[in-house]
Amino acid sequence: MTLDIEFTLRELAPQVLGALARRYGQFDAAEDAVQEALLAAATQWPVDGVPDNPRSWLLTVAGRRLADEFRSESARRRREENVFRLEPGPAHVSAEDDTLTLLFLCCHPSLSPPSQLALTLRAVGGLSTAEIAKAFLVPESTMAQRISRAKATISSSGLPFAMPPAGERAERLRVVRQTLYLVFNEGYTTSGGPDLKRDDLTVEAIRITRMLRALAPDDVETGGLLALMLLTDARRDARTDAQGALVPLHEQERSLWDTARIAEGVALVSACLGKGPVGPYQLQAAIAALHDEAAEAADTDWPQILALYEVIERLVPGPIVTLNKAVAMGWARGPLAGLAVLGGLDGDERMTGNHRVEAVRAHLLERAGDRPGAHEAYVRAAALTTSVPEQRYLTLRASLTTPEH
Numbered sequence: 001m002t003l004d005i006e007f008t009l010r011e012l013a014p015q016v017l018g019a020l021a022r023r024y025g026q027f028d029a030a031e032d033a034v035q036e037a038l039l040a041a042a043t044q045w046p047v048d049g050v051p052d053n054p055r056s057w058l059l060t061v062a063g064r065r066l067a068d069e070f071r072s073e074s075a076r077r078r079r080e081e082n083v084f085r086l087e088p089g090p091a092h093v094s095a096e097d098d099t100l101t102l103l104f105l106c107c108h109p110s111l112s113p114p115s116q117l118a119l120t121l122r123a124v125g126g127l128s129t130a131e132i133a134k135a136f137l138v139p140e141s142t143m144a145q146r147i148s149r150a151k152a153t154i155s156s157s158g159l160p161f162a163m164p165p166a167g168e169r170a171e172r173l174r175v176v177r178q179t180l181y182l183v184f185n186e187g188y189t190t191s192g193g194p195d196l197k198r199d200d201l202t203v204e205a206i207r208i209t210r211m212l213r214a215l216a217p218d219d220v221e222t223g224g225l226l227a228l229m230l231l232t233d234a235r236r237d238a239r240t241d242a243q244g245a246l247v248p249l250h251e252q253e254r255s256l257w258d259t260a261r262i263a264e265g266v267a268l269v270s271a272c273l274g275k276g277p278v279g280p281y282q283l284q285a286a287i288a289a290l291h292d293e294a295a296e297a298a299d300t301d302w303p304q305i306l307a308l309y310e311v312i313e314r315l316v317p318g319p320i321v322t323l324n325k326a327v328a329m330g331w332a333r334g335p336l337a338g339l340a341v342l343g344g345l346d347g348d349e350r351m352t353g354n355h356r357v358e359a360v361r362a363h364l365l366e367r368a369g370d371r372p373g374a375h376e377a378y379v380r381a382a383a384l385t386t387s388v389p390e391q392r393y394l395t396l397r398a399s400l401t402t403p404e405h
Helices: 003-024 027-048 054-072 076-084 095-106 113-124 129-135 140-157 166-188 199-215 220-233 259-272 280-293 302-315 319-333 335-345 355-367 371-384 388-400
Strands: none
Touching: 003 027, 003 054, 003 095, 003 113, 003 199, 027 054, 027 113, 027 140, 095 113, 095 166, 095 199, 113 129, 113 140, 113 166, 113 199, 129 140, 129 199, 166 199, 166 220, 199 220, 220 259, 220 280, 259 280, 280 302, 302 319, 319 335, 319 355, 335 355, 355 371, 355 388, 371 388
16 A cells, blocks of 8 residues: 555545534444545555545545444344435535544543544544554553543543533643543553654654644644654654664764754744643653754753743642653753752652653763762663663663773
8 A cells, every 4th residue: 555545545534524523423333434434445445546536536435334233133124214314515614623533532521541542543543453552562352451441432422422511621621632642652652662752653643643733723832842753753763873873862963853843843833832822742742842953962052941840840740740841950050060960859659660761860870970880770771661762772771880990
């Protein structure tokens, strides 16, 4: 299957699912039918060519699959009228509205965060169960069960395929953004396995967030999230060397950064700041812009980055924010000051087993001249991470800080 066909299918998947789910009100059955239609298209289009109206083609095929499913159920008589009314065309609602409704449904608060992630990638992203399972390093059968349970939860809840009430939309949109942010982060730095990153996941997260931005253009935090993704992903090609080894930000070859993405991200965050309530995604995007606009690592405006993290800490305090603040403090005011901030996480159960705490500690200790302490922290960090590239990098740093080195 060519990349053009794959992109077309993923772009159309939520539109087709939204049209069917809105018309017939059975999300689980409609989602299964759309997946079968996508599989049929992936098989036939490379051979027969892409139809003149690919969306209509998918709606027709998925509608037939849905009709077959309805006919085969024991409640056939109650649904008989619906079966004969099946048409390939969409319901009387725009595809864009359906996509946003679909995102809200996949990120319903009754679902667990892992289920929200999986269902969003399947229903909105058009990824197969096998692709999602591979991305999150779980067996396909496990992911299939997770998706099946998520769809069953939505079906049993009796939720209508409709936008949430106005009073709930802000919170639901927050969950949608958080889900897309998690998808992006898993792609940018995988939680485990042999690869540092999964470009397919970052690309998909950016694509869906662009869609969300188009559907909610006045939401400045969605704009901030998209800017953050673009500015972060712009460094993709510089994050590993020719051998695939991890290269930390301050050592990256900046000529490899994607200047077009940086320009787009900077313009977007600049357009969002001051146009509405300032949120953590806009602030993180501003931090990413400060990194990306520095010609050399030494030119980075660390005092400004530290100030932005302090604002984020007031808005959404949490251990990850504290960890990032410790890094910024270490560069802005010296490693001992960074270690003092990091000490605030000691004993925080939320960070138990998190290798990044020890990795940051090791880096700060190394810069402070405490090589034995840095060595021990690097060893602890390497033992905690499940990412092979990170483990190799941390092990290398441990070897370079041994007392006898």
